[in-house]
Amino acid sequence: MAHAGGITLNSKVMVHNLHACGVFGEEERKLSVRAFPAPFNDDRTAFERDRDRVVQARAFRRLAGKTQVFTSRASDHFRSRLTHTIEVAQVARHIASALNLNVDLTETLALVHDIGHPPFGHAGERALDDCLRRHGLRFDHNLHALRIVERFEQRYAGHRGLNLTLGSREGIIKHSRDYSAQDHPELAEYFLSQRPPIEAQLIDLADEIAYLTADLDDGVESGLLEIGHIREHVDILRRSYIAVEHAHPEAEEKYVFHDALQAMQKRLILDLIQTTAANVSRAGAKSLADIRELDHRVAVFSAEAEAERLQEKRYLHETLYTCPALELEHAKAEEVVKELFAFWLNEPEELPEAYFEDVKTEGLARVVADYIAGMTDNFILLQYAEVRRGVRLGRVPFPEHL
Secondary structure, three states: OEEEOOEEEOHHHHOOOOHHHOOOHHHHHHHOOOOOOOOOOOOOOHHHHHHHHHHOOHHHHHHHHOEOOOOOOOOOOOOEHHHHHHHHHHHHHHHHHHOOOOHHHHHHHHHHOOOOOOOOHHHHHHHHHHHHHOOOOOOOHHHHHHHHHHHHOOOOOOOOOOOOOHHHHHHHHHOOOOOOOOOOHHHHHHOOOOOOOHHHHHHHHHHHHHHHHHHHHHHHHHOOOOHHHHHHHOHHHHHHHHHHHHHOOOOOHHHHHHHHHHHHHHHHHHHHHHHHHHHHHHHOOOOHHHHHHOOOOOOOOOHHHHHHHHHHHHHHHHHHHOOHHHHHHHHHHHHHHHHHHHHHHHOHHHOOHHHHHHHHHHOHHHHHHHHHHOOOHHHHHHHHHHHHHHHHHOOOOOOOOO
16 A cells, blocks of 8 residues: 555555456467567467567667756766656556456557657757758657668568557557548558557657656756655645645755645546546446547546646746756757768768668658668767767868758
8 A cells, every 4th residue: 555645546446447447368379460470489468479579679779878858968867768668668557457457458569668768858859850851751759769670670580670569569659649541541450540549549648757856856856846845836745745745844845846746646547547448448348449539548647637737837848948957968869960961862872871872762851761760879979979079170061950
């Protein structure tokens, strides 16, 4: 039994049986199909096998070198994209277990959900999208994640990609948004006219819960945020802080703050569990087929929790994400991405030879974006320094945008 700032979370009380609406039985069998045959030579489920393939992927390991909010150059203690992913998986498993859903599928989707992010976090994604727009293309990290697991990861003798199940691939692209069949005919096999399983719907919200907690923590650790200021402006944190402070009046502020963050996270988790279960009941859904045919997603926060989530998100945007120190980093990150994109676009022979063949089928702009998106923060900075050095020494031409 755990205490969350005055709320008692009892795992037995929290269980809501949505098993009938989850990915089990015949629905699990249908979503366990793969593009290529895979031998079943152990007792893992199909989604456990997917999870293990994701964790062993190079793209997954590279998340350790990609920015979440702060770069690893600032402190070894700040979250990376990888540690954030692990925290999302913890939250997602908790929620799926409490709702009696397919925990293996949920965990797999949580672990793979950010695998398509480029270096430098959202600043890098914006920069790549800006570059591709000039060529009539877009950068979408969900769709890039699908390309990674279907094509770029090459570990098996018989095929390209990780050969994940249909259920995992559907969840990769639909966990945070819906796609139009008219705009994306290439995604036709992923039931675009229907809602995804609840297991996939949970991932974006587990992501929100994890980073709303972590970004306040890292913000205070960085010195850019102050605990007192957060208490004044973030209601859900203030209530949790008061409860913890009452229980531990002699504790240091930093320890009270840590416990308050955990209590805040538990409040959001409990709200999501209860609201999702209530929504399924209210909709009269009795199966995954029913969930798919709804005109809305059932995994949402309550109106009260959603208001508090938006309040904290606005606070983080105004005080942390757009603060001068991080804006300077973002500007530099966008400059690096855009200048390297221009360089390889003008000098495609400077790309690694392994990318030459893809240029014929995908086009140069997309291939350059794919190359950049796979880089860690450190690697792209090394590439940037090398290109700059080559320009200075006259080994490579001086492109228009450099």
